[in-house]
Amino acid sequence: LRNKGFEAAGITLKFRDSNFKTVTRSISPETPTAVTDHIFEEALRLLKRTSYRTGMLVRLVGVTASRLVPAGAGRQGELFEVEKDQRLKRADHAVDDIRRRFGMKMVKRGALVGSSMGKKSREQGEK
Numbered sequence: 001l002r003n004k005g006f007e008a009a010g011i012t013l014k015f016r017d018s019n020f021k022t023v024t025r026s027i028s029p030e031t032p033t034a035v036t037d038h039i040f041e042e043a044l045r046l047l048k049r050t051s052y053r054t055g056m057l058v059r060l061v062g063v064t065a066s067r068l069v070p071a072g073a074g075r076q077g078e079l080f081e082v083e084k085d086q087r088l089k090r091a092d093h094a095v096d097d098i099r100r101r102f103g104m105k106m107v108k109r110g111a112l113v114g115s116s117m118g119k120k121s122r123e124q125g126e127k
Contacts, residue, residue, distance in 0.1 A: 001065050001098060007032035007072075011039055018057035023050045030068045035088045036062030036095075039065065068082035 001008065009032040016022045025046040035040060043063045052058065054074050 001068070002034045002071075003090060005070040005071050007070075007103060008033040008039065009067035009069050010065070011042045011046070012064040012066055013043050014060065014062040014064070015047065015050045015052060016060035017051060017059070018059060021051070022060075022061065025049050026066075028067075032067075034065075034071060034092070036092050037088050039063065091111070 001040060009031070010028050014022065014024050027042050027046055029038065029042055038111060047061070072110040095107050
């Protein structure tokens with residue numbers, strides 16, 4: 001998305017529970033985005049609109065960026081939001097660059113360190 005110079009004007013979450021019940025939810029952010037934190041927040045908001053509950057067995061969770069537009073097209077916002085977005089974009093670009101140069105496993109979100117997702121990733125990397 002960022003690598004190709006696009007932002008998402010739509011975000012879709014696909015959720016499938018252990019009984020194979022599949023639910024799809026979509027949202028249109030106020031402004032198109034390619035910022036990881038923004039997409040993650042929207043995906044969590046969509047997940048709350050499904051049957052998911054903590055501890056529930058899950059078969060699939062997928063997030064799709066859609067209705068792509070050129071990056072920065074028609075963006076306006078308040079000064080502090082624009083500054084925050086710029087910091088998030090710089091962080092995303094730094095992570096993208098590190099992953100491009102050294103591989104996907106070289107950087108991960110701090111929230112994953114010590115989590116079951118982080119452990120699973122580490123175990124897979126050791127094979």
